[in-house]
Amino acid sequence: MQITIEHRSFSLSEVRVAGEGRKISGHAAVFNKLSEDLGGFREKIAPGAFASTITAADVRALFNHDPNYVLGRTKSGTLSLTEDAKGLAITIDPPETQWANDLIESVKRGDISQMSFGFRAVADEWDDSKKVRTLKEVELFDVSIVTYPAYPQTDVKIRSLIAKIGEDKAIEILTGSLTAAEKPGGAEDKPGTQDEALGDTPNRLDLKRRQLEIASI
Numbered sequence: 001m002q003i004t005i006e007h008r009s010f011s012l013s014e015v016r017v018a019g020e021g022r023k024i025s026g027h028a029a030v031f032n033k034l035s036e037d038l039g040g041f042r043e044k045i046a047p048g049a050f051a052s053t054i055t056a057a058d059v060r061a062l063f064n065h066d067p068n069y070v071l072g073r074t075k076s077g078t079l080s081l082t083e084d085a086k087g088l089a090i091t092i093d094p095p096e097t098q099w100a101n102d103l104i105e106s107v108k109r110g111d112i113s114q115m116s117f118g119f120r121a122v123a124d125e126w127d128d129s130k131k132v133r134t135l136k137e138v139e140l141f142d143v144s145i146v147t148y149p150a151y152p153q154t155d156v157k158i159r160s161l162i163a164k165i166g167e168d169k170a171i172e173i174l175t176g177s178l179t180a181a182e183k184p185g186g187a188e189d190k191p192g193t194q195d196e197a198l199g200d201t202p203n204r205l206d207l208k209r210r211q212l213e214i215a216s217i
Helices: 099-110 153-165 167-174 192-199 203-216
Strands: 008-012 016-018 023-030 042-045 060-063 064-072 079-083 087-092 115-129 132-146
Touching: 023 115, 064 079, 064 099, 079 132
Parallel strands: 042 132, 060 132
Antiparallel strands: 008 115, 016 023, 023 087, 060 064, 079 087, 115 132
C-alpha cells in the first residue's frame, strides 16, 4: 500500500528548554487555526484529530525530519504526546549527545523555534464554498524541530513538476542525476528555470528530505 506523507509546520516561539532537565516542550500543532494557502485551499485541525494516533502510533521526534537525528520516541518514553485545549503538546527528553546539546543551545537562543509534523489524513472534511479542509483524524509519523519549516508551496511545485514530466524523470532531477542537457527542455532551458520550479534556497534544502517521500508516493 502506497502512503503519501503530508507535512505541516507552525511557528512556535514558546518552544522551550526547561531547567537542568533538558526537556524540550511546546506544541507541534494547534487546533482551529487556518493555515496559509496550501495550493488553492486552506486547512485547519479539529480537536481530537490526534487522540487515536497518540495512543497507538510509535512516533519519533526528529531534527529537520532527519531519521539520523532522533530526539525522542514514544515507545521508549522519551517523547510524550498529549492533546490539550491548544493543540498537540509535546515533551522531549533529548539524548546526551553533542548534536542534541548544540540543538538545545540554539533553541534557548531562539535561533530555532519552529516545529513540523508528518502525517497521513485518516478522516477529513471539506467546505468547498470556503475552500477549507478540516483534518478530523490523522495518523502521526513524526514531530520535528526544524530550522526551516516545510513549505507547502514546494509540495505544489513538486506535484506540478511530476504531472508535467512524469514521476521517474522528476525523481532523477531531484536527486541530481541528470545533466543540464538531459533536463526537460535540454540546453534551451533558461538559467534559473529549474531553480524556480523547485523553489528558493530554503525550499531546495527541504527537498533533500522530500526525495524519499516522492519516491514512495
